[in-house]
Amino acid sequence: MSSAISIESLSMEYGTPGSGHKALDDVSLEIRDNEFFTLLGPSGCGKTTLLRLIAGFEQPSAGIIRLYGEPMQDLPPFRRPVNTVFQSYALFPHMTVAQNIGFGLEMQGKPKAEIAATVERMLALVKLPHVAERRADQLSGGQQQRIALARALASRPKVLLLDESLSALDMKLRKDMQIELKRLQAETGITFIFVTHDQEEALTMSDRIAVMSQGRILQVGSPTEIYEAPVNRTVADFIGETNFLAADAFASGVRLADGQLLSVVSPTPGPVTLAIRPERISLQDSGDLQGEVEEVVYIGTDTLYLLKVAGQSGFRVRQQNRLGAAQPLKRGDAVRIDVPSAAIRVLAE
Amino acid sequence: MSTPRQLAARRQLLRRLGLITPSMLVLAVFLVAPLAIMLLVSFLQPGDYGGVKWGQYSAEAYINFLYERDLDDSLVFNTDYLGIFQRSLGLAVMTTLGCLLIGFPTALYLALQSEKKRNLLLFLVTVPFWTNLLVRVYAWILLLRNGGLIDSGLGLIGLGDGALGILYSDAAVMIGLLYTFLPFMVLPIYTSLEKLDWRLVEAAFDLGANRFQALKRIILPLALPGMLAGTTLVFIPALGNYIIPELLGGGKALMIGNLVQLQFGSAHNWPLGSALAFALFSLVLLALLFNGLRQRRSTEVRI
Structure with a gap:
C-alpha cells in the first residue's frame, strides 16, 4: 500500500528555539492511502498541533511533511489537497448550508451547475437532503457536524483531517456518527486522519492508531495491537x-x-x-x-x-x-x- | 370587581409606565420640544434684528430655500442653497468612503495584534479625544497653510514652492473631516472584527480560498455590521459639521452647518436657519432609514 502522508522528524517548538515548549518532538510517521488513521492521546500531547501542521495552519520548526510524495511544509493551507473538519465545525454563519458546502468548489472555480450537483450529492451522502437553504446556525449540533463533514468532503480532498470532530456531540449521536464516519470513509475512499482523546472512539473506528504523549509518538499499530500489546505503561494505562x-x-x-x-x-x-x-x-x-x-x-x-x-x-x-x-x-x-x-x-x- | 389576573396585569402596566416615563420626559423636553420650537420658528416672519415676529406666519423660509424673490416680486429658481447642500452631501459621502478605506485596514490590523499590543494601539486611536477638537483643528491650519509645516517640508526636499494652496479649500475640509471622524469608523469595525471567529478564516483557507478571497467572502461580510454602524457614526455628524469648514474652509467652502449658523448670526434670518436645519434633519432621517432598512434585511436573512 502506498503512503498518503509521510512525516519525517517533525518538530514544533513554541517560544524561543532550544528552550521553548516542544509541542512536537522529532515525530516520524507513515499514514497509508485510504486508511482511517487516529492520533490518540491526552490533551496537550501534540496531536492537534500535528494535525494543524498537516493542514498548513502552522509552520513546523523542523522536519518534512510529504503528501503522496510531495513536500507540503512550505505550501499555504489553500494550496494543500487537505481539508479539515474543525472541532467547532467553523461553518460560515452568513451563508446557507448549500453555500457552505459549495465554498471549496467555488474557490476552485468550478461551474455553478457542477457545484449545485455536488452539493446535492453531498447532502444525500450525509443524509440531510432538506436543509440546503437553511442557515448554519439554524441546525442542531449533529446536523452542523454532518454539514461540516460534507463541506470538507465536497472538494474531494486527498486527505481529510478531523479535529476532535465528535467531542461536542452527546453520547448517542456520537455513536451514530462514528458508524457514519466509517461508512463515509469506505464510500469516498479518502484517507481520514482523526484526532481524539477518547480511546474507545479510537478503537472502534480506526484502521491504525498512533498513541501520543508529550509531543512524541509512543506506539503505532492496529487497535488490536495497541490494546493487546501496549509497548509501555503509558500506552497500557491510556488505552482501556x-x-x-x-x-x-x-x-x-x-x-x-x-x-x-x-x-x-x-x-x-x-x-x-x-x-x-x-x-x-x-x-x-x-x-x-x-x-x-x-x-x-x-x-x-x-x-x-x-x-x-x-x-x-x-x-x-x-x-x-x-x-x-x-x-x-x-x-x-x-x-x-x-x-x-x-x-x-x-x-x- | 376585577379578577386578580386583571389586577396583576394593571400593576405590571403601571410599573412599565413608571420605568418608561423618565426617559420619555427627557426626550420630550430636550428633543421634541426644541424641534417643535424650530418648526414653529421656520414658519414665522424674520425679525428685523434677529429673532422672529411672533404671530406672523409665512412659508417664506421654505420658498427662500429654493427660490429668489426678484425685484418685481416674481420667484426665480435659485440653486445657491441647494449647491451648498450638494457640496455638504458630497463631502460627507467622500469622508465616509475615505474613513471606510482607511478605517477597515486599520481595524483589521488592530484585531490581528496580540492582546497587549492591541490595548495600547486602541488607546492610541482614542488619544485625539483627550484634546479639544478646536486645538486639533488649529494644528491642522499650521500644517496645511502656505509656508506651513507640510509646505516647508515639501520645500526642503525640493517639491514645494511655498504655495501649497490646500488651506481654505474643499480639500482642507475633506482632510479635516476625515481626521476628525476616522476613530468613529475604526472603533465599531474593530468591535465586529474582534468578535470574529478566526477559525472561520482558517476554514476558508483550508477550503482553498486565498487571502483575498477569504477577505472578500468571510471577513468583509462578517464585519458589515461594524461598517454600517461606522458609516452612520461618520456620515451624519460629517453632514452637519460646522467647525471644520468654518476653520479649514475659511468661509469659502461652506457646508450646511455654516449656512445655518450664518442665518442665525449675521444674516438675522432665524426662519430660514430653522428651515435649513429641517432640510438637514430630513437628509439625516433618510440616511438613518436607509441604514435601518439594510440592517433589517440582513437580519431577516439570518433568521
Missing part, C-alpha cells in the same frame, strides 16, 4: 483499564511483592511491571493469585471487583454477569483470581 503490579522476574516466572508466584515468561530478569486487563481474568477457587475483596460494583452487563492483591489495593477484576453466575461476595472476603499467562503483559520498567 489496566492493573499494574510490580514484580521481580526470574527464569521461570515472576514474584510479587508479597512473595506470590506467577508463571509467565519475562523478556528481562529483575524488576518488571505486570500489566493485566481486568476482563481477562476471573475469580475462581482454583485461581493462582490470592486477593481480598475491597469493593463490589454492579454495572449491569458485568460486575467490577476491586481487590487488594500483593498489598496493593484497587486491583480490578471484571466479570460478566451470566445467568446464575452471581457470587455473593462482600468486603473482606478472601478470593482466588485465575490469571492465565496469556493475560499478562510484562513491561520492563
Whole structure:
C-alpha cells in the first residue's frame, strides 16, 4: 500500500528555539492511502498541533511533511489537497448550508451547475437532503457536524483531517456518527486522519492508531495491537483499564511483592511491571493469585471487583454477569483470581 | 370587581409606565420640544434684528430655500442653497468612503495584534479625544497653510514652492473631516472584527480560498455590521459639521452647518436657519432609514 502522508522528524517548538515548549518532538510517521488513521492521546500531547501542521495552519520548526510524495511544509493551507473538519465545525454563519458546502468548489472555480450537483450529492451522502437553504446556525449540533463533514468532503480532498470532530456531540449521536464516519470513509475512499482523546472512539473506528504523549509518538499499530500489546505503561494505562503490579522476574516466572508466584515468561530478569486487563481474568477457587475483596460494583452487563492483591489495593477484576453466575461476595472476603499467562503483559520498567 | 389576573396585569402596566416615563420626559423636553420650537420658528416672519415676529406666519423660509424673490416680486429658481447642500452631501459621502478605506485596514490590523499590543494601539486611536477638537483643528491650519509645516517640508526636499494652496479649500475640509471622524469608523469595525471567529478564516483557507478571497467572502461580510454602524457614526455628524469648514474652509467652502449658523448670526434670518436645519434633519432621517432598512434585511436573512 502506498503512503498518503509521510512525516519525517517533525518538530514544533513554541517560544524561543532550544528552550521553548516542544509541542512536537522529532515525530516520524507513515499514514497509508485510504486508511482511517487516529492520533490518540491526552490533551496537550501534540496531536492537534500535528494535525494543524498537516493542514498548513502552522509552520513546523523542523522536519518534512510529504503528501503522496510531495513536500507540503512550505505550501499555504489553500494550496494543500487537505481539508479539515474543525472541532467547532467553523461553518460560515452568513451563508446557507448549500453555500457552505459549495465554498471549496467555488474557490476552485468550478461551474455553478457542477457545484449545485455536488452539493446535492453531498447532502444525500450525509443524509440531510432538506436543509440546503437553511442557515448554519439554524441546525442542531449533529446536523452542523454532518454539514461540516460534507463541506470538507465536497472538494474531494486527498486527505481529510478531523479535529476532535465528535467531542461536542452527546453520547448517542456520537455513536451514530462514528458508524457514519466509517461508512463515509469506505464510500469516498479518502484517507481520514482523526484526532481524539477518547480511546474507545479510537478503537472502534480506526484502521491504525498512533498513541501520543508529550509531543512524541509512543506506539503505532492496529487497535488490536495497541490494546493487546501496549509497548509501555503509558500506552497500557491510556488505552482501556489496566492493573499494574510490580514484580521481580526470574527464569521461570515472576514474584510479587508479597512473595506470590506467577508463571509467565519475562523478556528481562529483575524488576518488571505486570500489566493485566481486568476482563481477562476471573475469580475462581482454583485461581493462582490470592486477593481480598475491597469493593463490589454492579454495572449491569458485568460486575467490577476491586481487590487488594500483593498489598496493593484497587486491583480490578471484571466479570460478566451470566445467568446464575452471581457470587455473593462482600468486603473482606478472601478470593482466588485465575490469571492465565496469556493475560499478562510484562513491561520492563 | 376585577379578577386578580386583571389586577396583576394593571400593576405590571403601571410599573412599565413608571420605568418608561423618565426617559420619555427627557426626550420630550430636550428633543421634541426644541424641534417643535424650530418648526414653529421656520414658519414665522424674520425679525428685523434677529429673532422672529411672533404671530406672523409665512412659508417664506421654505420658498427662500429654493427660490429668489426678484425685484418685481416674481420667484426665480435659485440653486445657491441647494449647491451648498450638494457640496455638504458630497463631502460627507467622500469622508465616509475615505474613513471606510482607511478605517477597515486599520481595524483589521488592530484585531490581528496580540492582546497587549492591541490595548495600547486602541488607546492610541482614542488619544485625539483627550484634546479639544478646536486645538486639533488649529494644528491642522499650521500644517496645511502656505509656508506651513507640510509646505516647508515639501520645500526642503525640493517639491514645494511655498504655495501649497490646500488651506481654505474643499480639500482642507475633506482632510479635516476625515481626521476628525476616522476613530468613529475604526472603533465599531474593530468591535465586529474582534468578535470574529478566526477559525472561520482558517476554514476558508483550508477550503482553498486565498487571502483575498477569504477577505472578500468571510471577513468583509462578517464585519458589515461594524461598517454600517461606522458609516452612520461618520456620515451624519460629517453632514452637519460646522467647525471644520468654518476653520479649514475659511468661509469659502461652506457646508450646511455654516449656512445655518450664518442665518442665525449675521444674516438675522432665524426662519430660514430653522428651515435649513429641517432640510438637514430630513437628509439625516433618510440616511438613518436607509441604514435601518439594510440592517433589517440582513437580519431577516439570518433568521
